[in-house]
Amino acid sequence: MPEGSEQPQRPARGREPDPGAAGVRRLRIGAGALLVAGGTAYFLLPLEGLGADRPWLGWPLFVLCLTLVAALLLRHVRDVVLEKPQARSGLMISLLMCLAVLVFSSGYYALAQQPGQFVGLRTRVDALYFTVVTLATVGYGDITPSGQEARMVTVLQILYTFVFLTAAATALTRRLHTVVADRDRRPPPN
Numbered sequence: 001m002p003e004g005s006e007q008p009q010r011p012a013r014g015r016e017p018d019p020g021a022a023g024v025r026r027l028r029i030g031a032g033a034l035l036v037a038g039g040t041a042y043f044l045l046p047l048e049g050l051g052a053d054r055p056w057l058g059w060p061l062f063v064l065c066l067t068l069v070a071a072l073l074l075r076h077v078r079d080v081v082l083e084k085p086q087a088r089s090g091l092m093i094s095l096l097m098c099l100a101v102l103v104f105s106s107g108y109y110a111l112a113q114q115p116g117q118f119v120g121l122r123t124r125v126d127a128l129y130f131t132v133v134t135l136a137t138v139g140y141g142d143i144t145p146s147g148q149e150a151r152m153v154t155v156l157q158i159l160y161t162f163v164f165l166t167a168a169a170t171a172l173t174r175r176l177h178t179v180v181a182d183r184d185r186r187p188p189p190n
Contacts, residue, residue, distance in 0.1 A: 027088055031095050042102045050110040058110050065103045072096050073168045080171040090175040093168045104157050105131040117147035
């Protein structure tokens with residue numbers, strides 16, 4: 001073969017590409033797209049209308065979304081605990097944890113539209129910031145819940161974090177540990 005002309009490497013005969021890898025890649029792309037869509041929806045949906053104007057719509061929707069996320073989280077935590085081999089729980093747990101943050105942020109933003117509920121929470125970024133600061137138990141103090149409803153939702157987020165997100169993070173850690181241990185046990189490819 002003349003120097004400078006290279007042909008692409010072909011996989012060895014008898015060795016086929018791993019069909020599971022393509023599925024994982026599609027799942028990751030789908031999860032990433034879903035996360036981007038959720039983040040975009042958070043910034044574009046008309047959340048202002050869910051506050052004081054329509055509490056009959058806002059509260060049930062908030063509770064429904066949190067319940068749905070909790071149920072899905074528990075399902076995937078169960079899959080990790082039972083060590084279901086085909087479950088893609090690690091990715092789904094991460095995605096659902098992000099979704100829980102967006103649900104709480106949406107609730108805080110809608111609640112902040114009511115006078116006297118929050119001090120310092122004016123924008124969606126403020127709501128996201130307050131959610132993450134509360135989740136991390138840092139509590140900078142620049143945004144504070146001052147109304148009774150805002151304080152109740154903040155307490156709910158703390159309890160939700162203790163129960164659901166801690167279980168999810170524990171399961172995610174366990175899943176990642178299992179994946180790494182499995183990779184360490186496999187012989188290197190030739």
